[in-house]
Amino acid sequence: MAQNLPICDSSIETQMDHLSDRKIRFEADNINIVPGLESKSELIGNVIIRNDNSITKSNKATYNQSSESLSIEGDVSFKQDDLSVLSQNAEFSYSSETFSFQDAMFEMNNNNSRGEAELIEINENGSLNLKNVNYTTCPKDSIDWMIKANEITLDPKKGEATAKKLGLTFKGVPIFYLPKISFPIDSSRKTGFLAPEIGGGGRSGNELRLPFYFNIASNYDATIIPRILSGRGFQLGSEFRYLDKNNTSNFQIDYLSNDHIYGKSRHFVKINHETIFENGFRARIDFGDTSDGNYFEDLGRSLSLTSITHLNQSLLFDAYGDNWSIMGRFQNFQTIDESISQDQRPYYRLPQIKIKGSLPYKPFGISTSLDSEIVYFDREFGVTGWRVDNEPKIEWELKKSGWYLKPALSLKHTQYELKNLRDNQKSNPSRTLPISSIDAGLFFERSLKNYPDHIQTFEPRILYINKPFRDQANIPIFDTIEPDFNLIQLFQKNRFLGIDRIADSDQISLGFSSKITNMSTGDELITATLGKAFYLKNQKVTLPNQNNNLNTSSDYIAEVRLSLLSNLNFNFSHQWSDDQAGVARSQAKLQYRPSGRKLFNLGYRFRQDLLEQGNISWSWPLSESWNFLGHYNYSLRDNKSLEQFYGLEYESCCWGIRMVYRQYVSTRDGQEDNSFGIQFILKGMTSIGTNANKLLERGILGYSSEYIE
Structure with a gap:
């Protein structure tokens, strides 16, 4: 057992105090002090040397006062933070505060790395x-x-x-x-080359990307991305990022000179910037521009980019307070899908100003507010002009444990000043109508008889809306659509999204939701919701070229989520009517996950007269090292595959390899493309090849690329 000798400890510490601010403590079975001109101190047997952040162990240590050095011999073990060093010989110089190890082995515990070196020096x-x-x-x-x-x-x-x-x-x-x-x-961050990406296949041919990173300063940097496409030529990409207390910026410019297939030079520019001023105001720029409508289909590198039809180009200012907000915006769009007709392209907002405010006082739960908007809509084709909208509102909220009641009343007035009119169209149409509603809900809760740690809740909700009919046929459609009917839309006061159409309504919306929760874990085992709207009068307000809604009620909307087993969950949503129209929309998703890396997904989507798709995806280990993964999305309506990819992953304790083959619809007119990529991963170092992480995480619900990183 090591003996702690206070006298020797004190003597040696005193000798070193003038050499270093650090206190060093020695322990050993035996300590011998040899006086003289070359005073030496020997520590023999179970030597332990400690300071504030390291510990060294050995069989023997000798301190030489004249050379101000400490020689350590025999099974030397050094530990400091995440660094461990093993050696037979080491030396510490107090004058230079350098620790040297000969023929040493080292380990860095923060990333499981290790190695050997002929000499290791740890400096002051x-x-x-x-x-x-x-x-x-x-x-x-x-x-x-x-x-x-x-x-x-x-x-x-x-x-x-x-x-x-x-x-x-x-x-x-x-x-x-x-x-x-x-x-x-x-x-x-450090300036230098990043890991290259290599891929192949498809119309663009084989691909090589070799990014170079510039660490310009602590708060801004740039990346230059040379990209060689064997079928198209050389593309140069660039990205610049800037960040400080008040500003965030990201600039991207990609340029392909003389595309060998397309026959012209091509470009893409993207600017995102945000400034937060000291007074609380915020400015945002979102600008995108491309050379042609096929750019993302040919060069986008992801399925989501190929579906882009418009690029936003906007400048926005806004500010918020406790009881108010203001927003101003100039917004343009570049329509890159040339198949979209001129009369279906979005309007520019030049400008748009929205102001919202409410009184801070709510006597007896009564609140008052005002929403206002003024916007000028412009476009090369069709009607243009100003729209001014104001809606004062009063609402009374009564809320107690287990129930709430919220009657509300507002008056909505909209005024237009139009140009480029059609024949017999008024230049200054307007619309004023009152909107009244009563929103009420109940909350019930009980413990399950046979499962006392499980709680079941039941929450019915009812919303009554009354809006009189106003003829809006002479009002143009600037930015208004009729969104899909769902549980959120069921309890909206206007079935249209936008101001150009306010639906006439005399209706009651009913919804019922219930869930069973395990209170000990917080997990929701079953969640179910059912809703439907009942129309007390026929609805006459429509969008152009639509028929009046003569139904006495809406479709049923239902959602169910089951998580009865820890490794199995099921989500289902369904919209259907009780007449001959049948099912309007349906979606189902099943996931089986017996372990973290083992998962299997099934999915189904249906929209009447539009799509019917099924998909399957999985990540399934074949052995301790091999993993098989894939995704298959099939259109039952068109009898064709929309996207499929299959991959193999091999993982050892220190490296991995990922191979992925992909076939997918790459253009809006249904053309197919394919690709093949290999990614080689050295754990704790880098990866080389095709980075398929985003593709796999998007296509396989629950998959994480961290499994092999």
Whole structure:
């Protein structure tokens, strides 16, 4: 057992106090002090040397006062933060405060990396110098990849490392060699090349991306992305980011000179900027522009981009207070889908101003508010002009435990000043109508008899709306649509989204929701909702080219979510009518997940006269190392596959590889494309090849790319 000798401890600490601000404590079985000109102190047996942030153990240690050095011998073990070093010999110089280890092995516990070095020096400033280094994140019994270098310097304060004559071997085969390289060792950013991406297949041919990152300053940076497409040519992409206390900016410019297939040069520009002023006002810029309507289909690199039909170009100012808000906007659109006719393209808002305010006082629960908007709509084709809308509102909220009641009354007035009119169309139509409503709900709760830790709730809700009919046939449609009917829309006071049409209503909306909750875990085991609206009068207000709604009630809307088993959940939504119209919309989703990496999804979507699709996706381990994953989306209406991809992942303890083949509809007119990508991952280092993370996470619900990172 180690003996603590206070006298010797005190003597040695006193000798070192003038050399370092750090206090160092020694423990050993035996401590011998040799007086003289070259005073030495020997620590023998179970030596332990401690300071504020490290501990060193060995069989023997010798302190030489004349050279101000400490020699450590025999089974040397050093630990400091996440660094561990093993060696037979080490030396600490108090004058330079440098710790040196000969023929040492090291481990970095923060990323499971380890290695060997002929010499390791730990300097006073915390930097490490390593000579003739072998480095890997693989275990000792399976060294699949190894980095070798003549010299590596790690500087934690700068967050970077520099290596000379560095080479990478995989399975004993040399992969690459670099005479000199520097790279970050923490989350700090550093100028240099990022991991390349390689892919192939499809109309654009094989692809190589080699991003170069510029760390310009702590709050702004840039990335230059050369991209070679064997079928199209050379594209140069760039991204600039800026961030400070009041500003956030992101600029993207991509340019492809003389596309070999398209026959012209092509570009894409994207600007996002936000400024928050000291007075609380905010300014936002959202600007997108592209050279042609097929840009995203040919060069977008994701299925979501191929469906873009318009690019937003807007400048927005807004501010918020406790009882008010104001918003001003100038908004334009670039329509990139040339198949959209001129009369169906969106209007520009030049400008739009919205103001909302309410009184801070609510006597007896009565609140008053005012919503106002003024906007000028412009377009190259069709009617243009001003629209001014004002809606004062009063609402009384009565709320107690288990119930609430909210009657409300508002008066909506809308005035237009129009140009470019059709024949017999008024230039200044207006509309004024009162809107009254009563919203009420109840809340019931009970414990289940056989499951006392489970609670069931039941929440009925009723909304009555009354709006008289106003003829709106002479009012143009600037920004108004009729959205899909759903549970949210069931309790909206206007079935249209927008101001150009206010539906005449004398209706009652009913909804019932119930859920069963495990109170010990908080998990909702069953959730069910059912709703329907009843029309007391025929609805006459419609959008152009639509028939009047003569139904006495809306469709039924139902949603069910089941999570009775921890590894199985089911979601189902359904919209149907009780007449000959039948099912309008339906969607179902089933997920089976017996473990974190093992999951299986089934899905179904239906919209009457529009689509009927089924999809299946999975991520299923074939063994401890191999994982099979895929996604298949099929149109039952068109009898064709919309998208399918299949992949294999191999993962060892220190590296992985991912291979993905994809076939998908890449254009709006139904053309198909395909691609194949390989991604090689060195854990704790980098990845090379096609980055398919976003594709897999989007296509396989519940999948995470972190499994193999």
